[in-house]
Amino acid sequence: MLRMLGILGRIWLGLILFFLYAPIVVMAVMSFNASPYYQLPFEFSTRWYQEMAANDQIITAAIRSVLIACATTVIATALGTAASVALFRYDFRAKRVLQALLFPPIAIPWLISGTAMLIFFFSIGIGRGTPAVIIGHVALALPYVIVTVSARMSSFDITLEEAARSLGASQWTVLRRVTLPWITPGIIAGALFAFAVSFDQFVVSYFLSEPGDTTLPVLIYTAIRKGFTPEINAISTIIIVVSMALVLFATRNSKFGGES
Amino acid sequence: MADNLTPDDHKRLFTLLSPAYLWLTVAIFLPLSAMLFFSFVSDMPGGDTAWHLTLENYREFVSNPTYFTLLRKSLLLATTVTLICLLIGFPCALVLAKSIKGRSREALFLLVILPFWSNSLVRIFSWAIVLRGNGVLELGLNAVLPFDVRLNLMFTTTAIIIGLVHSYLPYVILTSYLALQAISDDVIDAARTMGASPFTILRRLLIPLSATGLIAGATLVFVPIVGSFMEPRILGGRVGTYYGTVIEDQFVAVYNWPLGAALSFLLLGVVLLILGLASPALKRGAV
Numbered sequence: 121m122l123r124m125l126g127i128l129g130r131i132w133l134g135l136i137l138f139f140l141y142a143p144i145v146v147m148a149v150m151s152f153n154a155s156p157y158y159q160l161p162f163e164f165s166t167r168w169y170q171e172m173a174a175n176d177q178i179i180t181a182a183i184r185s186v187l188i189a190c191a192t193t194v195i196a197t198a199l200g201t202a203a204s205v206a207l208f209r210y211d212f213r214a215k216r217v218l219q220a221l222l223f224p225p226i227a228i229p230w231l232i233s234g235t236a237m238l239i240f241f242f243s244i245g246i247g248r249g250t251p252a253v254i255i256g257h258v259a260l261a262l263p264y265v266i267v268t269v270s271a272r273m274s275s276f277d278i279t280l281e282e283a284a285r286s287l288g289a290s291q292w293t294v295l296r297r298v299t300l301p302w303i304t305p306g307i308i309a310g311a312l313f314a315f316a317v318s319f320d321q322f323v324v325s326y327f328l329s330e331p332g333d334t335t336l337p338v339l340i341y342t343a344i345r346k347g348f349t350p351e352i353n354a355i356s357t358i359i360i361v362v363s364m365a366l367v368l369f370a371t372r373n374s375k376f377g378g379e380s
Numbered sequence: 381m382a383d384n385l386t387p388d389d390h391k392r393l394f395t396l397l398s399p400a401y402l403w404l405t406v407a408i409f410l411p412l413s414a415m416l417f418f419s420f421v422s423d424m425p426g427g428d429t430a431w432h433l434t435l436e437n438y439r440e441f442v443s444n445p446t447y448f449t450l451l452r453k454s455l456l457l458a459t460t461v462t463l464i465c466l467l468i469g470f471p472c473a474l475v476l477a478k479s480i481k482g483r484s485r486e487a488l489f490l491l492v493i494l495p496f497w498s499n500s501l502v503r504i505f506s507w508a509i510v511l512r513g514n515g516v517l518e519l520g521l522n523a524v525l526p527f528d529v530r531l532n533l534m535f536t537t538t539a540i541i542i543g544l545v546h547s548y549l550p551y552v553i554l555t556s557y558l559a560l561q562a563i564s565d566d567v568i569d570a571a572r573t574m575g576a577s578p579f580t581i582l583r584r585l586l587i588p589l590s591a592t593g594l595i596a597g598a599t600l601v602f603v604p605i606v607g608s609f610m611e612p613r614i615l616g617g618r619v620g621t622y623y624g625t626v627i628e629d630q631f632v633a634v635y636n637w638p639l640g641a642a643l644s645f646l647l648l649g650v651v652l653l654i655l656g657l658a659s660p661a662l663k664r665g666a667v
Contacts, residue, residue: 129475133488136472136553140495140546146516147506199400206396210385218401225408227655228648229607231624232415233408235631235644239418240411243425259407262400291392320499322610327631337501344505344614353509356502367497371490 144360151353168354177339178355185319185336188250192257192318197311199258200265205299207266208273222263230323233260238327252328253335257318264317265310268370272306305373312370316363412648419642437642447626447643451650454623457537457612458605461544462598468545469552470594474586476553477560478568489557496550504614507543508534511615535617543615544605552597559593560586595661603651623647 154165172178207215225233234256241252276299284294300307322337329338336359343352385393418424419438423431441447476489495503510516512534521529533539563586571581587594609628612620627647630640 126479129471129479132471133475133480136468136549137488137491140492140549143506143510143546144495144498144503146510147502150509150516195403199403202396203400206393210389210393212385212393218397221401221404221409224412225404227603227651228408228412229604229624229651231607231609231627232644232648232651233411235627235640236411236415237407238631239637239641240414243414243418255403255407259404262404266400316497320497322499322501337499340505341501341610341614344508352505356499356505359502360498363498364494367494368490 147353148357148360151350151357153350156350168350172351172354175351178336178351181334181336181339182355184250184334188253188257188325188335189315189318191254192261193311193315195254196258196261196265196314197307200262200310200314201269201303201307203262204266204269204273204303205295208270208276222266225260226263230260230321234324234327237324241328248328248330249333250329253325256324256328257321260321260324261314261317264313268310268313269303269306272303272309276302309370309373312366312373316366316370319359319366320363415641416645418638419645421638424637437639438646440639441642441646447623450621450623450626451646454606454608455650457540457544457608457622458602461541461548461605462601464541464545465549465552465601466594466598469549469597470556470590473553473556473560473593477557477563478565492553493550495546496554500547501610501614503546504543504611507539507546508614511539511542534615535619537616537619539615540612540620543611544608547611548601548605551600552594555593555597555600556590557593559590559596563589592661595658599655599658603654606650606654607647 151168152164152166154163154167207219237252237256241247246252280298281294284298289297320337322341325335326338326341329335336355340352340356343349420433420435421431422434422436423429425431472492476485480488518529518531521531567585568581571585607624609622609624612622612625627640627643630636630643
């Protein structure tokens with residue numbers, strides 16, 4: 121069985137990896153091609169990156185995306201870490217229900233969450249715009265933070281807290297000097313995931329951002345629908361590189377999916 | 381962990397938990413309730429026109445066969461993509477979990493799930509570059525093959541399926557991998573020493589024992605695709621009209637929000653039904 125899986129399996133895995141990365145690589149390569157029509161022969165040029173850098177709309181949207189992602193990261197990490205600590209430390213009746221409530225933001229299609237938020241925010245007067253986008257992004261990022269921090273927390277030895285307390289440390293000191301340092305890698309990972317979720321989020325931003333005042337993915341969607349422009353290649357390549365780098369850092373800080 | 385919480389503990393518990401759950405209430409649960417309410421009104425309250433409660437939006441769905449046809453089309457698309465993802469993702473997870481060991485497994489696993497964390501819109505866009513007529517795929521194939529091929533897959537259902545498989549395949553690999561990893565190698569070895577063929581091992585052992593992971597993966601693929609609109613729009617062009625794109629139109633083009641709310645709510649019903657059917661497996665899998 122295992123031997124048979126050997127060669128064929130490795131070929132299969134190779135094909136899958138090729139399938140997953142080929143279009144991204146093609147896009148990255150084409151972003152350095154001088155021709156605007158993705159034509160060959162390939163002629164190296166940084167023309168599209170220069171045009172992108174000179175495009176005010178793209179730069180403004182990029183800055184807005186980063187600011188929204190930063191705000192989302194700070195809020196989601198703070199709220200998520202607090203909730204993880206509580207969910208881990210205490211046993212109470214509603215715990216399973218509360219944990220189950222983390223499921224809907226991930227499981228419900230973003231189209232539904234996005235349109236529901238739009239309707240609700242309009243009816244209570246928040247309307248569209250950056251605050252609405254941040255509220256939505258935090259909700260989508262929270263479950264990821266809680267899951268990541270909780271995963272790190274599960275390796276925490278609760279007797280350490282008891283030991284600290286028996287030595288006279290207050291609850292708050294225990295949290296600050298014992299528990300938080302231990303789960304810091306989980307918090308960092310959760311924060312990076314939150315940033316990645318927000319930075320990559322398209323659907324909810326699409327329904328909640330004001331026309332002409334959008335995030336990068338929304339701007340890209342509009343541009344694609346109007347017709348391909350090679351600048352979009354350049355900015356898309358940057359987005360892919362940034363989000364993959366973020367997640368690589370996050371996985372190094374958590375045990376997400378790894379062995380041992 | 382103490383079961384008996386002191387009043388102090390209760391206070392601390394409340395302080396730590398309430399911000400996160402208050403946020404989820406405002407951003408997820410209240411909006412969903414509001415959507416249910418607004419799916420029963422004739423016009424958005426607060427506008428210039430008067431509004432009243434009505435069943436008209438749901439009657440529209442029932443009386444206009446287009447919506448039902450599109451919902452069926454979306455369900456069919458989701459089924460197709462899910463099956464393809466399972467068929468190509470499960471073997472991949474099997475190789476990762478059972479055939480590759482040590483650090484290279486960790487690295488390969490990370491490589492497989494990494495794209496899932498990067499912008500799906502951008503990845504769909506990258507397929508548009510590859511698939512378009514006279515695009516990279518066509519040029520590449522023509523360079524290798526002796527005869528001329530005209531693919532022009534862009535703006536076809538095939539293109540939509542390729543893009544969606546690319547977006548959601550990592551989910552299936554992730555969940556199958558976690559389930560397969562939990563199966564002890566000893567069990568497989570035991571079956572083999574008893575003379576079971578690889579196919580029997582797969583059919584009687586590996587697939588049943590990893591069923592929870594497969595179902596979890598299938599659900600994670602199926603549910604979002606039923607509501608997809610961006611992928612069909614970009615890769616499907618004119619053929620890319622689905623249930624999700626109709627909902628998008630109600631909100632951004634037609635501005636018939638009550639109808640959009642009703643259509644969204646019917647979609648939510650379908651999604652909840654599917655999640656309900658899969659939930660025993662999801663609970664046991666608990667990925």
